[in-house]
Amino acid sequence: MAAAMSMLVKPLPRLGPRVRPYSVASTVSLGGTPELGRTNQVTLLQVLALTLQGAARRYGRIVDGSNELEMRRRLRQADLFPAVDEDHWLAEYRLRQLVSTSLATGAGFFGGLVAGLDPSAALAVGGLGFIVGATRWRSRLDKAIEDRKMRLRIEVYTINQLLAMRVRVGGGVVQAVQYVVSRGVGAMAGELAEALRLHRSGMPASEALAHIAHMTPEPHAARTYWLLSSAEERGADLAGALLALGEDVREARREAIRRAATKRRAAMLIPTIAILAPIMLLFVAAPLPSIVFGGL
Numbered sequence: 001m002a003a004a005m006s007m008l009v010k011p012l013p014r015l016g017p018r019v020r021p022y023s024v025a026s027t028v029s030l031g032g033t034p035e036l037g038r039t040n041q042v043t044l045l046q047v048l049a050l051t052l053q054g055a056a057r058r059y060g061r062i063v064d065g066s067n068e069l070e071m072r073r074r075l076r077q078a079d080l081f082p083a084v085d086e087d088h089w090l091a092e093y094r095l096r097q098l099v100s101t102s103l104a105t106g107a108g109f110f111g112g113l114v115a116g117l118d119p120s121a122a123l124a125v126g127g128l129g130f131i132v133g134a135t136r137w138r139s140r141l142d143k144a145i146e147d148r149k150m151r152l153r154i155e156v157y158t159i160n161q162l163l164a165m166r167v168r169v170g171g172g173v174v175q176a177v178q179y180v181v182s183r184g185v186g187a188m189a190g191e192l193a194e195a196l197r198l199h200r201s202g203m204p205a206s207e208a209l210a211h212i213a214h215m216t217p218e219p220h221a222a223r224t225y226w227l228l229s230s231a232e233e234r235g236a237d238l239a240g241a242l243l244a245l246g247e248d249v250r251e252a253r254r255e256a257i258r259r260a261a262t263k264r265r266a267a268m269l270i271p272t273i274a275i276l277a278p279i280m281l282l283f284v285a286a287p288l289p290s291i292v293f294g295g296l
Helices: 002-008 015-029 044-064 068-078 086-114 119-168 173-183 187-200 205-215 219-234 238-285 288-293
Strands: none
Touching: 044 086, 044 119, 068 086, 068 119, 068 205, 086 119, 119 173, 119 187, 119 219, 119 238, 173 187, 173 205, 173 219, 187 205, 187 219, 205 219, 219 238
């Protein structure tokens, strides 16, 4: 219909191309280029992309229920998109969340129709798909944060030992951190490298260490960073404190492993009880009729 109307009623010519020859001199005198008027043209794909990003942003606020600062902090802790620029992490997460929810909802609804369900039942299946799609990326984010916390908890003891040895031989906090970053790999070495990057960009070392202490998801790693920050700012017996903190981390890990082992032993008893208990009850109850009714 739009094509037919454009053939019947010719659209008016654009004003920009007709005015541009008269505005080139003013544009150049203000420091622009003669092609400045064409750089602001927006394609249909860009409009659709902006619309989709806006919808994803609004949908993410409704589903997650948290502000953007908190979501940026959680995405930084999870490190889900290492190939994406940090400024686009939130937009990437929101977009993938919207796409996942749309696909799961559509698959549930049309799958219900194909299976022969009535429209109301298909809508119910689509609602289940909506719940699955809405919670998929959120659960993936939580799992990534837990995995990173586990890696940090494993690395804290070794990193504290290396920092303590470096401080004991006469180095400062920044020199010890540089030593660990230059020779180590892993989650905690990456966070210390981020602190060094902030320090080299002009931030004081104590503030840079306090910043990564606020951003890390692992409390024991945060304690290490706060200790380094206070030692850099006010001075302290850093080596002894690091060794004591490492021992605390080791004891906490030992206690966590002990609790996990107890839970797993209890979980292993559940199938045994579920299978053997009914059989034992049958063996016990089998002679009861003959005992009660005299062999009938």
